[in-house]
Amino acid sequence: MNDxxxxxxxxxxxxxxxRLKYQEFYDDVPKNAYAEMGPDSIINNFFFEQKKIYISxxxxxxxxxxxxxxxxxxxxxxxxxxxxxxxxxxxHLNQGDILLIDIGCPHSIDxxxxxxxxxxxxxxxxxxxxxxxxxxxxxxSVLYKFMLDxxxxxxxxxxxxxxxxxNDPSIIETLDKLIEEYYLQREFSETIISSxxxxxxxxxxxxxxxxxxxxxxxxxxxxSDILLDIDNNFKTITLKQTAQKYGYNKxxxxxxxxxxxxxxxxxxxxxxxxxxxxxxxxxxxxxISTIIKEVGIxxxxxxxSKYKKMFNHTPGTDRDN
Numbered sequence: 622m623n624d625x626x627x628x629x630x631x632x633x634x635x636x637x638x639x640r641l642k643y644q645e646f647y648d649d650v651p652k653n654a655y656a657e658m659g660p661d662s663i664i665n666n667f668f669f670e671q672k673k674i675y676i677s678x679x680x681x682x683x684x685x686x687x688x689x690x691x692x693x694x695x696x697x698x699x700x701x702x703x704x705x706x707x708x709x710x711x712x713h714l715n716q717g718d719i720l721l722i723d724i725g726c727p728h729s730i731d732x733x734x735x736x737x738x739x740x741x742x743x744x745x746x747x748x749x750x751x752x753x754x755x756x757x758x759x760x761x762s763v764l765y766k767f768m769l770d771x772x773x774x775x776x777x778x779x780x781x782x783x784x785x786x787x788n789d790p791s792i793i794e795t796l797d798k799l800i801e802e803y804y805l806q807r808e809f810s811e812t813i814i815s816s817x818x819x820x821x822x823x824x825x826x827x828x829x830x831x832x833x834x835x836x837x838x839x840x841x842x843x844x845s846d847i848l849l850d851i852d853n854n855f856k857t858i859t860l861k862q863t864a865q866k867y868g869y870n871k872x873x874x875x876x877x878x879x880x881x882x883x884x885x886x887x888x889x890x891x892x893x894x895x896x897x898x899x900x901x902x903x904x905x906x907x908x909i910s911t912i913i914k915e916v917g918i919x920x921x922x923x924x925x926s927k928y929k930k931m932f933n934h935t936p937g938t939d940r941d942n
Contacts, residue, residue: 622699622797626804630678630699630738640682649680662688663725668743670933673899674814675743676803681733689727692745693771696720697796701737705730707781714739717793719784719825721767726780740800742818746771749822762826773844773881789828795821811903843867844881848889855893856917860886894918895927902939909936 633641636649654667668675669692679685679696687706696705698714705712705720707728714720722728724746733739749768767782799817802810847863863886864871878886894916901912910921918924928936 623801623805626801629804630740634680636680637682640680646683646686656691662686664688664690666691666745666933668692669745673744673811674803674818675741676800676814677741677743679730679733679739679741681735681737684732685730687727687729689725690722690743691724692743693724694722695742695744696722697740697742699738699740699796699800701734703731703733703737703739708779710779710781712781712783715785717785719792719796721764721782721784723767723771723780728781740796742799744818749819764822764826768822769841769845772848773841784825784828789824792821792824792828795824840877840881844878847878847886851890851893855890855897856915858890891918891927892931895924895931898924898928898936899932899939902936912936 634649636647639647650664651667654664656663656665696714696719698716698718700716702713702715705714705728707720707722708726712720730739746768749772764782764784795817799814799821802813802817846867850858850863850866860875861871864874867874869877875886878884878889882889884892895918898912898916898918901907901915902909905912907915913921913924925935932939
């Protein structure tokens, strides 16, 4: 890893200095980041107001109490080791181990010492492109099944996945590059970080496979195909055209989509459009009104309302236009 980044990660944070001085827990998460507070706190999408992917080094010198997230998290043990309780299961992480934690999964982290570096990589499931997942289908991977279940709202046997004793140095190399790119903040960093995350998921899938437990149901295959269509044709795709393409009654397909995903076809489609607009705002100089049309949304008020709900701020915050 880049020496500059590693030295930055080793430095004491303000929170760590307080913990060492007073020998008690000080929270590093602001109150407005909590959807619920208490014994089983829930942390919301606060971290994604400015970034699609959020990376941090876990603060040391105090146990972290039980909490869950409204997003996915990768814990990567960069140096040292640590113990976690994840969904009532005791897990020990050694250097190089990776723990993937699902949305809503309760977990706590034990005391970390000065030589322990635990990296948190936070991302929403919308950041995992369905085309990437479908490309992994033939591998029959436990990781593929885990990620596809997040896309199709199917309940996984365990809301976490431990990937230990890595034999693939390319995974560690990608993790290091991902972390370096995040902390060095060079030009086009966000685009490169998103690409590295996709590469990381693909490499992890290749390294950790199972047999028949990852076989997809007929409805999963169908919904996976439709999600790919939405990814590729979000500007013009309609439910009617999709039903005709796959030979299903429009109402039947609509109900199946709602039951399988928990959201309607139009909700998922507009979510994709708004995510695309978010990306365009960061790389394009076109006016916001032009971008709204470009992604296939005709109602400007609807766009602003949904955009603010998704990112907790207006489009103008991302780009002055």
